Amino acid sequence: xxRGVPELPEVETIRRGIAPHVSGRRxxxxxxxxxxxxxxxxxxxxxxxxxxxxxxxxxxxxxxxxDLDRQRLLIHLGMSGRLYVLTPDVTPIKHDHLDLHLSGNLxxxxxxxxxxxxxxxxxGDTQHxxxxxxxxxxxxxxxxxxxxxHLSRGxxxxxxxxxxxxxxxxxxxxxxxxxxLFRAGIRPGLAAGRVSLPRYxxxxxxxxxxxxRAIRQGGTTLRDFSGAHGExxxxxxxxxxxxxxxxxxxxxxxxxxRQVIGQRSSFYCHCCQR
DNA sequence: AAAGATGCCTGTAAGC
DNA sequence: TGCTTACAGGCATCTT
Numbered sequence: 001x002x003r004g005v006p007e008l009p010e011v012e013t014i015r016r017g018i019a020p021h022v023s024g025r026r027x028x029x030x031x032x033x034x035x036x037x038x039x040x041x042x043x044x045x046x047x048x049x050x051x052x053x054x055x056x057x058x059x060x061x062x063x064x065x066x067d068l069d070r071q072r073l074l075i076h077l078g079m080s081g082r083l084y085v086l087t088p089d090v091t092p093i094k095h096d097h098l099d100l101h102l103s104g105n106l107x108x109x110x111x112x113x114x115x116x117x118x119x120x121x122x123x124g125d126t127q128h129x130x131x132x133x134x135x136x137x138x139x140x141x142x143x144x145x146x147x148x149x150h151l152s153r154g155x156x157x158x159x160x161x162x163x164x165x166x167x168x169x170x171x172x173x174x175x176x177x178x179x180x181l182f183r184a185g186i187r188p189g190l191a192a193g194r195v196s197l198p199r200y201x202x203x204x205x206x207x208x209x210x211x212x213r214a215i216r217q218g219g220t221t222l223r224d225f226s227g228a229h230g231e232x233x234x235x236x237x238x239x240x241x242x243x244x245x246x247x248x249x250x251x252x253x254x255x256x257x258r259q260v261i262g263q264r265s266s267f268y269c270h271c272c273q274r
Numbered sequence: 275a276a277a278g279a280t281g282c283c284t285g286t287a288a289g290c
Numbered sequence: 291t292g293c294t295t296a297c298a299g300g301c302a303t304c305t306t
Contacts (some may be wrong), residue, residue: 005299038282038301062300080284080297095284107292114283116300132300157277174299210280264299 006077008138009172009211011022011062012214014083018108019057021085025102026053034097036079036081042097042172048121049073054102061134061170070124078116084109135169138207143169152192159195160188161262163203172207175242178267180206182241187273188266189259225241241267
């Protein structure tokens, strides 16, 4: 079974799961047990967010953005991050790095063994550098075959790297990139600039379909955010190629191949993808 | 400008 | 069994 790497569908599912629990509550205190995350949790975190009301939770790519009324809190789950909504009596375990104490006797707890995640306060009105140059959301109208086609002209890097570039489109990680390229029938190592417009149109459909289906499934498996440290059901969907090196293609039964592209494992079917 | 490499981390699995 | 080592991956940032 695969690890629960939070990709966009997981982050969206988490957003939907925690938003109703935290919205409308005031941040009463902050406990930081381990500030050494992707970027250090700033010393003035409490000063900046305590006393503020959580108005809602938004998502940009894989960033969760808590709307704190003219202030925001950015949370990224990195590779291994989890968020738990708990009552304050639950004893923290290893890697429970940070708690937001909320009004109404509730806790939002950030847990992240690998510490690739981030918890950063942002000014509400200014555009933060991390968010300033991101590509369109994959589920928005702005993400289109034309968009990919025009951006990719003249690019020699593999289409898989191109698809995973957050300046091109946000939220498509290694797993869904491989899956989407399979569904679109495009080999991951093909130069992005050599993929035609019709094929990019197909790829956009494949990305949307893959992500939307994963969100729908996440919604059915990720239901109880009040339960303590129970594992949530990431990746319930059947993967067509990811991690299936040497196994039979679900379409043509030829063995799935693994190829390292841009220091990342890529999986594809030599027969179904051209 | 674009592409490739690097670093940050620890749990897990594979190898000896 | 216990140790060592490779690997996984998001993404900013540095180098070429």
